[in-house]
Amino acid sequence: MAGFAELGLSSWLVEQCRQLGLKQPTPVQLGCIPAILEGRDCLGCAKTGSGKTAAFVLPILQKLSEDPYGIFCLVLTPTRELAYQIAEQFRVLGKPLGLKDCIIVGGMDMVTQALELSRKPHVVIATPGRLADHLRSSNTFSIKKIHFLVMDEADRLLEQGCTDFTVDLEAILAAVPARRQTLLFSATLTDTLRELQGLATNQPFFWEAQAPVRTVEQLDQRYLLVPEKVKDAYLVHLIQNFQDEHEDWSIIIFTNTCKTCQVLCMMLRKFNFPTVALHSMMKQKERFAALAKFKSSIYRILIATDVASRGLDIPTVQVVINHNTPGLPKIYIHRVGRTARAGRQGQAITLVTQYDIHLVHAIEEQINKKLEEFVVEEAEVLQILTQVNVVRRECEIKLEAANFDEKKEINKRKQLILEGKDPDLEAKRKAELAKIKQKNRRFKEQVEHALQQQKAGGAARKRRLTRAQPAARLTPAPTQGPA
Numbered sequence: 001m002a003g004f005a006e007l008g009l010s011s012w013l014v015e016q017c018r019q020l021g022l023k024q025p026t027p028v029q030l031g032c033i034p035a036i037l038e039g040r041d042c043l044g045c046a047k048t049g050s051g052k053t054a055a056f057v058l059p060i061l062q063k064l065s066e067d068p069y070g071i072f073c074l075v076l077t078p079t080r081e082l083a084y085q086i087a088e089q090f091r092v093l094g095k096p097l098g099l100k101d102c103i104i105v106g107g108m109d110m111v112t113q114a115l116e117l118s119r120k121p122h123v124v125i126a127t128p129g130r131l132a133d134h135l136r137s138s139n140t141f142s143i144k145k146i147h148f149l150v151m152d153e154a155d156r157l158l159e160q161g162c163t164d165f166t167v168d169l170e171a172i173l174a175a176v177p178a179r180r181q182t183l184l185f186s187a188t189l190t191d192t193l194r195e196l197q198g199l200a201t202n203q204p205f206f207w208e209a210q211a212p213v214r215t216v217e218q219l220d221q222r223y224l225l226v227p228e229k230v231k232d233a234y235l236v237h238l239i240q241n242f243q244d245e246h247e248d249w250s251i252i253i254f255t256n257t258c259k260t261c262q263v264l265c266m267m268l269r270k271f272n273f274p275t276v277a278l279h280s281m282m283k284q285k286e287r288f289a290a291l292a293k294f295k296s297s298i299y300r301i302l303i304a305t306d307v308a309s310r311g312l313d314i315p316t317v318q319v320v321i322n323h324n325t326p327g328l329p330k331i332y333i334h335r336v337g338r339t340a341r342a343g344r345q346g347q348a349i350t351l352v353t354q355y356d357i358h359l360v361h362a363i364e365e366q367i368n369k370k371l372e373e374f375v376v377e378e379a380e381v382l383q384i385l386t387q388v389n390v391v392r393r394e395c396e397i398k399l400e401a402a403n404f405d406e407k408k409e410i411n412k413r414k415q416l417i418l419e420g421k422d423p424d425l426e427a428k429r430k431a432e433l434a435k436i437k438q439k440n441r442r443f444k445e446q447v448e449h450a451l452q453q454q455k456a457g458g459a460a461r462k463r464r465l466t467r468a469q470p471a472a473r474l475t476p477a478p479t480q481g482p483a
């Protein structure tokens with residue numbers, strides 16, 4: 001098997017890889033590094049934890065060392081935490097170059113960032129929203145001459161999820177040169193392939209891991225069928241068991257909303273589980289602090305929304321628990337990909353209620369693998385049921401008293417103001433949109449209803465006819481006799 005040197009990387013980079021413990025290139029690195037070094041655009045689709053970051057960082061550093069200038073490379077990523085993680089890889093691997101990097105993410109001081117940008121860093125790692133804000137508001141830097149544009153978790157950047165990046169991306173794409181090398185990576189790239197292909201047109205090289213199953217082999221994937229109302233008792237039971245059976249352990253729990261995340265964090269703490277939360281309602285400094293405490297194993301449980309589902313590389317994570325079944329298979333793929341990384345073993349347990357079974361089927365179809373049942377001692381869960389429910393309710397009341405929902409509303413308004421929008425106008429626009437949607441829905445329902453009635457009428461007519469036919473057969477048909 002080819003080593004890093006055979007891929008065309010310089011000896012100093014090969015040495016950096018060795019020092020970092022990267023002995024052999026992973027398949028995605030084997031595939032993509034030579035193509036990027038040749039100057040081609042690249043679309044890399046490989047499983048979670050398979051080393052996609054180094055697949056773009058290494059060739060970029062090599063090209064940068066040949067022609068160093070700032071700003072040479074722009075990396076876009078959907079989350080702030082991921083931006084810091086990517087920057088760290090650039091720093092460690094690019095140490096001998098004296099690499100200057102700059103992280104531009106929301107929640108941090110804009111003036112400091114503007115100053116850093118004006119110092120022409122070699123590499124800028126940014127979330128789209130904040131970078132677009134800088135482009136709109138300052139002329140102290142330029143990304144007109146970048147050589148590389150990287151979009152990590154590219155499909156997420158393009159899709160219109162709860163955070164919609166499209167407007168900011170448009171602003172950024174208008175500011176970068178047409179002649180550039182574009183590198184797009186994700187574990188679920190194929191979902192938005194057509195849009196992505198429009199971005200990477202310079203002799204694009206497409207690399208996709210050939211494997212029947214879309215999740216990693218070392219991942220044990222289970223589901224646990226639970227009634228909605230007793231979900232939390234099962235969660236507490238799972239964690240308690242895991243804590244009893246393992247000495248060195250760490251778990252990520254994913255929830256569907258910031259509020260659930262916060263309530264469950266409070267609840268697990270009441271049960272003395274060392275838990276930290278990570279969600280978008282937290283201040284950025286708190287988010288970083290939480291992640292740092294989890295990474296250093298001070299806290300063994302990270303409870304997070306999907307803000308942590310992509311890209312985060314924390315090798316110690318042995319278990320991922322999905323407190324809710326993800327509505328989209330690709331969210332499932334990224335969430336469970338926070339464990340079993342770089343060849344390690346891991347386990348994913350998804351709590352499934354009676355309403356989510358169809359979601360599990362969709363996941364199984366997408367990943368091409370059946371989830372196995374996770375068996376628990378129901379009697380043990382029953383024993384803690386009342387206690388868990390009482391504690392959860394207490395935590396909910398405490399959170400409501402702290403005006404969590406109100407704070408969420410205020411945060412939303414602040415965000416809109418930062419985006420240059422009027423919150424009241426925005427609310428009016430949304431209400432009007434909702435009205436139109438409701439009207440359309442009603443119209444659709446009416447049409448469907450009319451169609452159904454038409455169908456039902458047709459069926460009834462048919463039934464009448466078929467009922468009529470045997471009766472007709474009972475009455476002997478008039479025989480055509482000779483007159």
Ligand SMILES: Nc1ncnc2c1ncn2[C@@H]1O[C@H](COP(=O)(O)OP(=O)(O)OP(=O)(O)O)[C@@H](O)[C@H]1O
Nearest residue numbers: 022024025026048049050051052053187311313342
């Ligand atoms: N050649 C290699 N040999 C061994 N380990 C590697 C190699 N390349 C990368 N790694 C390690 O593998 C881990 C996962 O890498 P990385 O975070 O780049 O995964 P990824 O493919 O981007 O995953 P995700 O899709 O979840 O973002 C990291 O800890 C990284 O240091």
